[in-house]
Amino acid sequence: MDESVYLETSVVSALFDERPDPVCRVQHLQSQQWYEEEQHHYDLSISAIVLDELRAGQYDHQDAAVRFAETLSLFAVDDEVVGVARIYAARLVMPQGNLGDAIHLAIASINEVDYLLTWNCRHLANPNKVRQVAEINRRLGLMVPTIVTPAMLYREEKP
Numbered sequence: 001m002d003e004s005v006y007l008e009t010s011v012v013s014a015l016f017d018e019r020p021d022p023v024c025r026v027q028h029l030q031s032q033q034w035y036e037e038e039q040h041h042y043d044l045s046i047s048a049i050v051l052d053e054l055r056a057g058q059y060d061h062q063d064a065a066v067r068f069a070e071t072l073s074l075f076a077v078d079d080e081v082v083g084v085a086r087i088y089a090a091r092l093v094m095p096q097g098n099l100g101d102a103i104h105l106a107i108a109s110i111n112e113v114d115y116l117l118t119w120n121c122r123h124l125a126n127p128n129k130v131r132q133v134a135e136i137n138r139r140l141g142l143m144v145p146t147i148v149t150p151a152m153l154y155r156e157e158k159p
Contacts, residue, residue: 034150
C-alpha cells in the first residue's frame with residue numbers, strides 16, 4: 001500500500017501560482033517538480049477546509065487550483081477534528097484566532113496520514129512545533145504525521 005500525503009492548501013495553491021515573486025516562484029517550481037516526480041508513490045488527499053480556503057477570495061490561479069483539488073480524496077471536518085484543533089490552539093501550538101492550520105494538522109493526525117505536505121513553515125513545517133505536537137498527540141492517542149515541504153519529500157533512488 002502506498003503511503004499517504006495530505007496536501008495542505010499552500011501546496012495546492014503553489015502548484016498553480018505563477019507570480020514572479022521569488023518565493024512564490026521557488027514554491028511553484030518545487031511543488032510542480034514534486035508532483036510530477038513523486039505523486040504516483042502516494043495516496044493524495046485534502047480536506048473540506050482546503051477547498052474552502054482555495055475558494056475564498058479571488059486570485060489568478062484560483063479556478064485551476066480548485067479544479068485540481070476537487071479530483072483528490074477528501075477528508076471531512078467533523079466535531080472530532082475541530083475538538084483536536086481547539087486543543088492545539090489552547091496549548092498554544094497553533095494560532096488561536098484562526099483554526100485553519102490546527103484543523104489541517106488534526107485531520108492528518110486523526111486520519112493517520114503519513115505526511116502533511118505544506119509550505120507553511122511558521123505553524124506547520126516547523127521543528128519547534130513538532131515536539132509539542134508529538135507530545136499532545138501522544139496524550140490524545142493520535143499518530144504524528146511527518147510534516148514536510150515538497151522540497152523534503154523525495155523517495156531514495158535505488159541504484
